[in-house]
Amino acid sequence: MPDPLGPLFDALESINNELTGFAARLARLEDAGSVRRAAGGPGSGGEGAGEAGARAPGAPVVWHKLSADERGALWIEFAAWVVRMADQYELTTEQLPHACWWEHGAVVAELTALWTGWESAYGNEEDAAAGPYLWHDAWSRGIERIGRMWLGECTNGYHNEKSRTLWGTDPAYRKKILDAGPPGAAGKPKAA
Ligand SMILES: [Zn+2]
Numbered sequence: 001m002p003d004p005l006g007p008l009f010d011a012l013e014s015i016n017n018e019l020t021g022f023a024a025r026l027a028r029l030e031d032a033g034s035v036r037r038a039a040g041g042p043g044s045g046g047e048g049a050g051e052a053g054a055r056a057p058g059a060p061v062v063w064h065k066l067s068a069d070e071r072g073a074l075w076i077e078f079a080a081w082v083v084r085m086a087d088q089y090e091l092t093t094e095q096l097p098h099a100c101w102w103e104h105g106a107v108v109a110e111l112t113a114l115w116t117g118w119e120s121a122y123g124n125e126e127d128a129a130a131g132p133y134l135w136h137d138a139w140s141r142g143i144e145r146i147g148r149m150w151l152g153e154c155t156n157g158y159h160n161e162k163s164r165t166l167w168g169t170d171p172a173y174r175k176k177i178l179d180a181g182p183p184g185a186a187g188k189p190k191a192a
Contacts, residue, residue: 058120061112081115089139093157095147100159106150110142 055074063071079102086096093099101107117138121131153160167173 057123058116060116063108063112078112078115081118082111085118089143091143094155095143097151097154097157097159099157100154101146103159104150104154107146110146110150114139114142 055070061074061078063075066074082096082101085091096107101111114135117135121128121135147155152162
């Protein structure tokens with residue numbers, strides 16, 4: 001005689017398999033979400049994260065190589081991170097000028113590297129070894145270098161364009177360099 005409860009057990013088993021699958025999927029999503037939240041700070045886990053959320057935490061950012069959408073989304077995350085760190089570490093305008101830090105390519109590049117480094121150091125829930133400690137070393141050196149090398153007059157609190165010629169907008173300049181050729185070219189003295 002067939003077991004009258006057989007079909008019921010079959011159905012329960014199928015539901016159980018489905019639930020196991022869902023639980024595994026949820027765990028994976030939670031893992032990915034917690035990494036993003038830990039790494040990106042405010043906004044990174046929300047709807048606005050968009051494409052930026054697809055980026056692996058700690059992946060290097062080369063601003064001019066990003067799509068416009070990606071650049072916009074990451075800039076929001078990056079700016080929020082810089083402002084939060086400035087407050088957390090009580091940076092003064094001598095260290096990072098409140099009025100214009102984003103106007104300076106070198107400053108943005110330094111801070112971007114520190115940001116992605118921070119994501120790497122703090123972006124997982126496993127043993128990060130000396131990551132956070134080493135990041136603080138890089139942070140203090142980076143901030144020191146920003147004030148010493150990249151800011152000039154702006155540490156007074158007022159943005160001051162550096163007085164220099166733009167190299168990249170002068171085709172004649174580029175031609176001059178290309179015509180000179182690399183070291184070792186025919187007719188040139190041997191360079192080191
Ligand atoms: Zn400035």
